[in-house]
Amino acid sequence: MxxxxxxxxQVRYEFVAFYRNPASAFFTFAFPLIFLVIFNLLFGNEELELDGGTTNVSTFYVPAIAALSVVNACYTGLAMSMSIxxxxxxxxxxxxxxxxASSFLIGRVVFMTLVAIALVAIVTLFGTLFYGVDVPTNTLPAFVISLAIGAAAFSILGLAITSLIPNADAAPAVVNASILPLLFISDVFIPIDTDAPQWLTLIGDLFPVKHLSVALQTAFNPFETGSGFEPEHLGVIVLWGAIGGVFAARRFSWEPRV
Amino acid sequence: MTSTPDRAIEVVGLRKRYGSLDAVAGIDLHVNRAEVFALLGPNGAGKTTTVEILEGHRDRDGGSVDVLGHDPQHSGQAFREQIGIVLQSTGVEPYLTVEETLEQFSGYYPRPRPIGEVLEVVGLSDQGGARVRQLSGGQQRRLDVAVGLVGDPDLLFLDEPTTGFDPAARRQAWGLVHNLQALGKTVFLTTHYMDEAQQLADRLAIIVAGEIVAEGTPGELMNRDHVSTIEFQQTPAATSFIAGVLGEVAIGDGLVTIKTSEPTSALAMISGRAAEQGVELEGLTVTRATLEDVYLELAGPGAAADATGDDAGAEVSG
Known part of the structure; x- marks a missing residue:
């Protein structure tokens, strides 16, 4: 203990170091809001009539942007900051x-998880105020818990990828190449069409991003009648987190490779 | 392995191999408690490899290592609570202040030294509120030492503490090591500046190509061959003055140089004859071997470039 x-x-010092770099802190928080605005501009914000009632399309943008925020803060952010x-x-x-060593890693993972949760809270608030987003009440616990599980798992995966990054100069290339394509085939930016190649859909199913996206979509659906938990999807995320943890524990290096 | 209480470090037959290169080729050394020990050697001689094995950063390939009763390779928290490490490169969060950094690190140790005291020892009392990234290079290095000290370690490792310093910063750093000595700390430092070793070390070892070629106090090493050098400017009668003097004589560049293990009698003979003839020996000097002479002799020509490196050049006394 x-x-x-x-x-x-450690979290305290992570926090201080984070806000002392205002440009970095500002854009970390602006990032998901920019996406919310762009989604609205590109795809509109019509009112939808669904079985349970009506809501704005923006309500469905929020969980997608939440998934993006988790990936960006935890996976990308952690891999970058660890490399540096x-x-x-x-x-x-x-x-x-x-x-x-575990304390240091716990400190970074907890901090990044908190950042991700704060990002999602801001997007949700902004969406509610300006885009008529409906925040679910019944499934809110499921949403927060799914978010926390996703954030922890993607943080651990961020640590795991760090062991494949030789030095900080290579970090952006490795991290982006490993995550951006997945975001496009994981129902985050665009819904995967039924006429997409099957193998592409399969790849999306193998990796954890899509499962995070689906879990958050369900938990943020205002018309969801159940608890909002997606145990199978969360299970895949946890499994990936566990694999990442084992890999990081074996391969993690405290010094840059030259 | 048993460690004697007065020994802080005991190394026997230490080996480390990188590929086909023996970075450390079976060295023995010991460091007494409350002693400043310098491991001196040219770049690439195995200094950093050795110190990193002692710190627990690297695993060895052979030999035994005892540091404060621990084997660094197989020891954890308890060992690291007793040592302080100052690496060659800075490693602190640039956006924290000096005080926050020390506060953060002091929380890792059971009995930390008060932060104000540490700042005073390293001479950063006025910079406590400054962000790390705003410090000058020399100040950052002193912060590094402060971080190494904040846990109040019994043993402090300093890996090339003054490399890249200007002469004034080096003097300050030396003062800092003297402060540590006054606190009763054992200090293990590596350096490729022999004047630094001569200034700071109670004992030192010279490492060349992974092997210890000499070990002892600076005095012992300088008197190793018991050779002193007598020099004066050449005069027409010089050969008659030095006839029969025991030692190695060289005449050239307008200088007469005699290396002798009996400088007193040699000097009496030479100066007696000169005085008899009323000749003044211009530029007469008697010097004993400096650590530099010993070092250059042992470390070979490759070391010469290091020994008189840019930033040290001003201070190397010949």
Whole structure:
């Protein structure tokens, strides 16, 4: 438990370092809002009549942008920040202190998870105020929990990909190449058509992004009558998180490779 | 392995291989408690590999290592609570302030040293509120040392603490190491500047191509061959002055140079004869071997470039 306590203590310093770089902090939070605005401009915000009642299309943009926010803050953000810290020698320096490695990693994962949750809260608030987004009440716990599970899993995957990134200069290329194509075939930016090649759909099903997207869509659907949980989809996300965790634990390096 | 209480570090037959290269080729060394020990050697001699094995950052391929009663390769938190590490490169969060950084690191240790005290030791008392990224290079290095000290370690590793410093910053850094010595800390430092080793170290070892070629106090190493050098400007009668003097004589560039292990009698003989003839020996000097001479002799010509490197050049006394 000491390791957890020390890990939570780390969160404070992560937070201070984060807001001390205002440009980075501002655009991290502006990013999902920009998408909300663009989705509205491109796809409109019509009123929909569905079985349970009416709502605006924006209500369905929110969970997609939530998935994007989780991927961006946790996976991309963590992989980038870890690569930079590794190049700066911060990781090696910490390795020489009594701080358990797990505490440092817990600190970063918890911090990034909190950032992702804050991003989604902001998008939801903005959507409610300006685009008539309906926030579900029955399934809200499912939405928050699914979000937290996704954030934790994608943070761990961010750590795992860091062990494949040789140095910070290579980080953007590796991270983008590994995630951007997946976002396009995972119901995040655009719904996957039924006439899309089957193999492409299959790839989307194999990776965790689509499952996160589906889980969040269900949990944010105001007309969902059940609890809003998607156990199978969440299961795939947890499985990916576990695989990433094992991989990161084996391969994680505290020093950049040259 | 048993460690004697007065030994902080005991290394026997340490080996580390990178591919086909023996970076460290079976070295023995020991460091006593409360001693400043310098591992001196040219770039690529195996200094950093050695110190990183002692710190627990690298695994060794052979030999035994005892640091404060621990084997660094197989020890965890308890070991790292007792040591402080200052790596060659800075490794702290650039957006935190100096005080926040120390506060963060002090939380990792059971008995940290008060932050104000640490700042004073490293001379950063006025920079406590400054962001790390705004510090000068020398200040960042001192912050590194502060981070290494904040856990109040028994043993501090300093890997090339002054590389890239201007002469004034080096003097300050040396003062800092003297402060650590006064605190009773054991300090293990690596350097390729022999004047630094001579200034700071109670004992030192010279490592060349992965092997220890000399070890002892700076005094012992300088007196290793018991050779002193007598020099004066050449005069027509010089050969008659030095006739029969025991030692190695060289005449050239207008200088007469005698390397001798009996400087007193040699000097008496030479100066006696010159005085008799009323000749003043211009530029007469007697010098004992400097650590630089010993180092260059042991480390070979490759070391010369390092030894008189740009930033050290101004301070290397010949």
């Amino acid at each position: 000491t390791s957890l306590r020390l890990g939570l203590r 810290s590794r190049d700066q020698g911060l990781l090696k320096r910490l390795r020489g202190t009594p701080l358990p």
